[in-house]
Amino acid sequence: MKTVRVQYFALLREQRGLSQETLSTAAPDAAALYAELRARHGFTLPPERLRAAVNGEFAAWPAPLKDGDEIVFIPPVAGG
């Protein structure tokens, strides 16, 4: 198990009901972590519509997570 911090924005923030949380997980990578959280919280966005960021930078879904990482799942953007 590792401890990670997850920040939520936009639709994910509203569906989770909070902006960030620190949690323990056995998920080896961001893809597994999103699957775990989606199952728990009923997020409507499928992973293929999201990007992942780890420690303030875009990251590949299968990149391994380590203890202390900060993860953000990025919904489809809509700036401008």
Next chain:
Amino acid sequence: MKTVRVQYFALLREQRGLSQETLSTAAPDAAALYAELRARHGFTLPPERLRAAVNGEFAAWPAPLKDGDEIVFIPPVAGG
């Protein structure tokens, strides 16, 4: 012979030394009038680099001139 008014702008105004003049001419069209004035005043611009305007609107070089017309020879523009 007809009487026409010619307005000059930019390089033509400077080469003519005035902004407008009223003159009598036998020139049947704008092309002939420019040739006459170019010979008289030494305008450096050849007619193929100019457009003609008659009575406030672009006009074809061979369009006939009539008494009282107002003619402008338009040097290459350079707005913006």
Next chain:
Amino acid sequence: MSFRLSAQPLDPAALKASLADAHAGACVTFEGWVRNHNDGRPVLALDYEAYGALAEKEGARIIAEALEKFSVTRVVCVHRTGALKIGDLAVWIGVAAAHRGAAFDACRYLIDEVKVRVPVWKKERYADGSTEWVNCATRGEHPS
């Protein structure tokens, strides 16, 4: 040469003044305004939310790309966050260049890339009281 987020109203005159440059003959600006409709639905207001740290990094990368691709002298891009109403300025991009072609091309590149890459989200508030995060609808939410 900066990308910024701002929780306060933008000041286009001040932003444009920051582009001034005696070498520049052309300045092209893009302003994104909150409009009163989207996809046929009347919109009353918007909320913009950003993942600030990554938005500023990605915005800076987009500006660096524009400077690499186009012959421009100065670039500024600022994006609003927070609650906006109809007519408010949501994003301001300004580009100065010696010649207009590069200024237009760079400005267009910047807004096109910002819209799809910078982590900013927009929630529309509609006349019927409903809201929606733009681009975040999923099958099942909205029968098509």
Next chain:
Amino acid sequence: MSFRLSAQPLDPAALKASLADAHAGACVTFEGWVRNHNDGRPVLALDYEAYGALAEKEGARIIAEALEKFSVTRVVCVHRTGALKIGDLAVWIGVAAAHRGAAFDACRYLIDEVKVRVPVWKKERYADGSTEWVNCATRGEHPS
């Protein structure tokens, strides 16, 4: 929806305010600035001269064409006349539209056409004391 000549300095903020429109989501502006060089020669100042009556007619035609070709809501174009110095604003074009593509395309169309069709002339004053009407050089004047 107007083309105007102005012997007085332009006020971009007031011009842009005239484009405001709750239906518009995009505003693109082009500003032509007097730059300190042209074709490699240092420029000190410029004089713009216009054939006013025909310039305003041709400008109005160009705007009508843009409204026909592009889906835009408002268009304004103003061109300076008289003596301008480095950094001064020579032309201001603003376009508002529901979507940015049309705003960019219309703004680009307007400045491209204005530059080649509207009877306005520019005399550059150089650091060495000489002057030249831009685009009016003829063979013999300047050995190439």
